Amino acid sequence: MATEFGHASTTDEVISGVRLDGKTAVVTGGSAGLGVESGRVLAAAGANVVMLGRDAGRLAAAVEGIGAELPAASVSMEIMDLADLASVRAAAERLREACAQIHILLNNAGVMACPLARTKDGFELQFGTNHLGHFLFTCLLLPSLVAAAPARIVNLSSAGHKLGDIDFDDPNFERREYDKWLAYGQSKTANALFSVALNERLAGQGVTANAVHPGMIMTELGRHLEPADIEILQARSGAMDIAFKSVPAGAATSIWACTSAELEGRGGLYLEDCHIAEPVSEANPAGGVAAHAQDRAAAERLWELSEQLVGERFAT
Ligand SMILES: NC(=O)c1ccc[n+]([C@@H]2O[C@H](COP(=O)([O-])OP(=O)(O)OC[C@H]3O[C@@H](n4cnc5c(N)ncnc54)[C@H](OP(=O)(O)O)[C@@H]3O)[C@@H](O)[C@H]2O)c1
Secondary structure, eight states: OOOSOOTTOOHHHHHTTOOOTTOEEEEESTTSHHHHHHHHHHHHTTOEEEEEESOHHHHHHHHHHHHHHOTTOEEEEEEOOTTOHHHHHHHHHHHHHHOSOOSEEEEOOOOOSOOSOBOTTSOBHHIIIIIIIHHHHHHHHHHHHHHTOSEEEEEEOOGGGGGOOOOTTOTTOSSSOOOHHHHHHHHHHHHHHHHHHHHHHTTTTTEEEEEEEOOEEOSGGGGGOOHHHHHHHHHHHOOOSOOEEOHHHHTHHHHHHHHOGGGTTOOSOEEETTEEOOBOBTTBTTSSBOGGGTOHHHHHHHHHHHHHHHTOOOOO
């Protein structure tokens, strides 16, 4: 069965007819951009939504905005800084206590192309925030996800994964020169590979994991961009015409990944435009998934590296 949705589909269209009453959905990056829209539409479908963010004021404003639009919605907030593993552990513990079951985990938060900076634990900021923080958060929430089976984990990757593979010798740019696009690419490849390894480890437990490229959307994600960056990005990715999406269209693939009947029981996939992506090809340089982001051996190697870096092993 092929999906009826595509590039321009919106969140409201893909969730039409879906009810999530009695289900719990957890959304990271709930204070801005795609996270706010994702939380809004999941709440509108009846889910109890927990929005996470690092900035209490910005997060509260987003949650209040959803409440004002949807007075009957169940939306709460939790503070978590993904660039601080102690904060991730504390948030996961609070959530596990509050939610015996989590049916949807949407790992949406991210930073892009920032100047060289490090997380509280010393990791390069993009790898640490986009991947390692979410890796730890997800693994700590697995008991609640398995208890809710069937449950879904959705990790926001990006077409930017094509800009960089994992450098297993120096993932934190300690010995190589920092390149903000290579670092973003590495972190987004990690989001895709994490979905592959996680899905494999959860096989038979009723929980799937998929990766999503939302499209190109004008959000605060571009806060570090300089005028030359769009050209650099086009040249490096080979995509000369960037077709920007609205925020509701940008969040649509995440919502499709979280709720589509077509994806029931299916994981380890990379999704874009509300479809399962094709392998990258010359005919479609702006889209598709690169082989290095689906490589099972690399996914397993990244899992082991991630456990080592967060200092904890997870039996799945
Ligand atoms: N927009 C695009 O064109 C595009 C394209 C491809 C992929 N993506 C991916 O889509 C996801 C959402 O992006 P967006 O466009 O919605 O960006 P955005 O508007 O900048 O929102 C990013 C969210 O992540 C949060 N965040 C950043 N660092 C964090 C940290 N250390 N701890 C906790 N939360 C943190 C931000 O919180 P604050 O409000 O506190 O900053 C914000 O809520 C990202 O993973 C991004 O890589 C976006």
